[in-house]
Amino acid sequence: MxxxxxxxxxxxxxxxxxxxxxxxxxxxxxxxxxxxxxxxxxxxxxxxxxxxxxxxxxxxxxxxxxxxxxxxxxxxxxxxxxxxxxxxxxxxxxxxxxxxxxxxxxxxxxxxxxxxxxxxxxxxxxxxxxxxxxxxxxxxxxxxxxxxxxxxxxxxxxxxxxxxxxFKQLSPEHLIQKLVERGVSEKKAPIIAQLTNNLDEGLALSNDEWFAQAQKIVLKLYEVLRKNPLEALVSLQEDWFLHFKDKEQYDQGLDLLLLVLKDLLYIQHGKQTRVVYLDERDRLEQFALQTSAKRLASQMAAVLDAKRRLHANMNPQLLLEQLVLQLQEGSSFV
CATH class of the missing domain: 3.40.50.300 (P-loop containing nucleotide triphosphate hydrolases)
Incomplete structure (x- = not known):
């Protein structure tokens, strides 16, 4: 109560x-x-x-x-x-x-x-x-x-x-504590606390198989982005477009991608305690060695712009294809 x-x-x-x-x-x-x-x-x-x-x-x-x-x-x-x-x-x-x-x-x-x-x-x-x-x-x-x-x-x-x-926004730390008290794993709670300020929504996400799969798809997309645009576009067709259906789901996918980029930036600045993809920390640390803070800042800006255009009712699939090409601009992630 x-x-x-x-x-x-x-x-x-x-x-x-x-x-x-x-x-x-x-x-x-x-x-x-x-x-x-x-x-x-x-x-x-x-x-x-x-x-x-x-x-x-x-x-x-x-x-x-x-x-x-x-x-x-x-x-x-x-x-x-x-x-x-x-x-x-x-x-x-x-x-x-x-x-x-x-x-x-x-x-x-x-x-x-x-x-x-x-x-x-x-x-x-x-x-x-x-x-x-x-x-x-x-x-x-x-x-x-x-x-x-x-x-x-x-x-x-x-x-x-x-x-x-x-009413002030609740701190992520407070929500993480409440989620863990309600049985959510300590590795899942930090991601959820970044996506919602509502305990009931957080508990629903923790038990949502769609959400668990969405995290994997977003991480895979980032990984293939490091290779070449063609493979990333294929990943969109084979994974993203089959899993993310409506604007709300696309928006959540972009939020998850933004969290990946933030985690890489935190790792580069020695702020590992702020990383939220705890299950993927080792892999993210490898990714962080292969990019630059400037590159990450540019990519985060591109994702935020994509969220803005999504809410302006741009076609979601076209938006993601353009975002992938934008994130891939330049031959190297470094």
């Missing part, structure tokens, strides 16, 4: 601010929790809800987790707490109107009410305008919590009515 104490370690600034607001009775009527996926926004919104409804809070702000209210919130059936999530690709006006109707009613057990809007950036224009009216006329006992990974997509008029709380 995610606890207040655990998030005081993970997001100390956020939790200190909320603690002080609760203890001083100065909670804002609306919060916008913004930050990358996996930084704990939804968990903290739940903890804040429990702090407000807990009948026996520890030190006045930490939910006890054992009272009737805490248990009902954990099970998702407290009548005065409402969570709105996208219906399909967006949050629609009708969903906000239904929320308003619920809040127009008297609290079932108290005057307090809390609502959380997950992916608030996905509200339609009509939904956002309906919410704006709701935020403009808050009741003293209502707390709104909006969650987003893309603050720039929230209406400025909504932002101006919320207290913005920024």
């Amino acid at each position: 995610n606890t207040w104490e655990s998030y005081e370690t993970i997001q100390p600034t956020v939790m200190k601010m909320l603690k002080n607001s609760i203890k001083k009775g100065r909670l804002a009527h609306a919060y916008l929790f913004e930050g990358m996926r996996g930084t704990g926004k939804k968990d903290v919104s739940l903890l804040l809800s429990k702090s407000l409804f807990c009948t026996h809070p520890i030190d006045g702000y930490i939910p006890c987790e054992v009272c009737h209210n805490c248990k009902r919130i954990n099970s998702g059936n407290h009548p005065d707490i409402h969570i709105v999530e996208p219906d399909g690709a967006s949050i629609k006006k009708q969903q906000i109107q239904m929320l308003q109707e619920e809040f127009a009613k008297t609290g079932v057990e108290s005057k307090k009410k809390v609502y959380t809007i997950v992916h608030a950036d996905r509200m339609t224009v009509n939904a956002a305008n309906s919410l704006l009216k709701f935020l403009e006329e808050p009741t003293s006992e209502t707390t709104a919590i909006l969650l987003t990974e893309q603050t720039q997509k929230i209406l400025p008029t909504i932002l101006s009515r919320c207290q913005i709380v920024t």
